[in-house]
Amino acid sequence: MRTLSVATVLAVALAAAAPLQAQPDPAFPVLAVGQRASGQLSTADPALYERGPFKVYRFQAQAGRRYVAMLQSSDFDAYLTVARTVGGITDHMLMDDDGAGETNARVRFTAPEAGTYLLIAQSLLPEGTGAFTVGIDTMPAKRLAIADLRVGQTVTGALEETDREYGAGPGGGGFFDLYRVRGTPGQRLRLRMQIGEYFPTLNAGTMQGDEFVPDAFGHGQGMLLLTLPASGETLVQAGAEGEITGEYTLAVADRGPAAAPRPVRLSRGEPVDGRLEAGDAEKEEDGRWTDHYTITGRAGERIRVTMAAQAFDAYLSIGRMVDGAFQELAFNDDDGEQGTNSALEVELPEAGEYVIIATSFAAGGEGEYRIQASAP
Incomplete structure (x- = not known):
């Protein structure tokens, strides 16, 4: 297997991948969004970062749009990187080696700005070679909905990749659902959320336009304490940080009047x-x-x-x-x-x-x- 030094490979990659506003090197095949392409990794391809050989593809992304990229192979353990060139330097934004199960890789990301991005299709192991398919597609967010939650009620929901996200960055900050909690003004509430073995995040706040803005934050262990405002209702953001999806339960209970200590x-x-x-x-x-x-x-x-x-x-x-x-x-x-x-x-x-x-x-x-x- 022919392996180049890291410095040599980076020099080659930087020479081939021009800045975002320039015309990329035609040696990098173009992938249209929604397209899948077949390829072959061999010992004649360069290697990078003590992993196996790689090939580079380019695609055009729109600012703020969510995408999902896939690299599949039954011949080698796939390793997929989403990158871009900024000021002549290749920025390796997100990587994955098993997000699509078995030997396949999957990266979900949000483009921070419009321009040309790179998909680096690579073998995780130095000796990996063989056939693969690589593709890029959009992942639209579903329409924001606010569900009603009554005091004393426990609901079951699910975090999904099409949910809204909080946090910044190409990988997002996590998925969340919104609930409207109604009660009496000044009522003291305790909300609890559980999502498997993960740590949920609960916040309360308001909508400003199409965005949720928190003004009260959870207290850890999936718990949020609230005192309802004069309107008798508030919005609660139920989610989890990171790439966490799956079913959860959310319960809201009346805390009652504050108990006085009895020494x-x-x-x-x-x-x-x-x-x-x-x-x-x-x-x-x-x-x-x-x-x-x-x-x-x-x-x-x-x-x-x-x-x-x-x-x-x-x-x-x-x-x-x-x-x-x-x-x-x-x-x-x-x-x-x-x-x-x-x-x-x-x-x-x-x-x-x-x-x-x-x-x-x-x-x-x-x-x-x-x-x-x-x-x-």
Whole structure:
């Protein structure tokens, strides 16, 4: 197999692929959008980046249009690159080696600007040769629809490649659906989304023209906390970042009035069993459920607080209430060991009552735990 150095191959490619506004070298075959072409990779073709031989095709793209490119072969493991030439430099925008299943490659992308783009049909492995087909086609986005979602309802939907996308860049930022959530003004809601083993993204916002503009963002773990505005409704964007598609569930529930903390006295050396669950006091900024404990100490006294949990990642915080607001003194989310437990040690700056907050590291954590305070 004849292999050229990277520098030599790039020099050849740059000489052949002129800038976007210039006439590309006719040595690169033209692919019309919607067309498929057959080709053959052999040891006489150049190789690139420690992979196998390649051939280059060119096509014209329109700014903002979504495209899907395919490279299929039963003779070698296909590797497909979408590229363009900018200022005399070849920009390798997106690559794929198995997006079409088995030995076939597939790249979905959005053209950032109009001009001539390149498809590099290549073997993933250095020894790969044989017949292939390569093609390029458009992938129009379906018409934007907004579905209604009632409080107390759980719906099943699906993210698809024809859905709207958020984020910028040739590969897009992910697909999403839109829902209109209606309730009473000032109603406190919790939305949860699940999509297999992936991490969903939930945002709330408004439409500005044909674009969704978020103004409230999710709190991780597929959860979004909302307080409905005076209109009693808002739009929710349910999606996932990256090339994630498939079925999901989306549920919206009434959070009810904010629960007031009910502090429990914590005595040194005496463990207390507790449980984080819906209905507990919440951290307003992210909706984590919290239990509150109080302990009295002396100035300069050192105490150690531990929290053991298996159902969630434990998180401890200690501080004082000043003018009705909690002022944190120390916090910790682990105990120095591998696991979900938490431990913190602190020297009390003055005599008086301190508040210990037991919660989870991330929103949505719930389950049983054991907390204890003692001397270090």
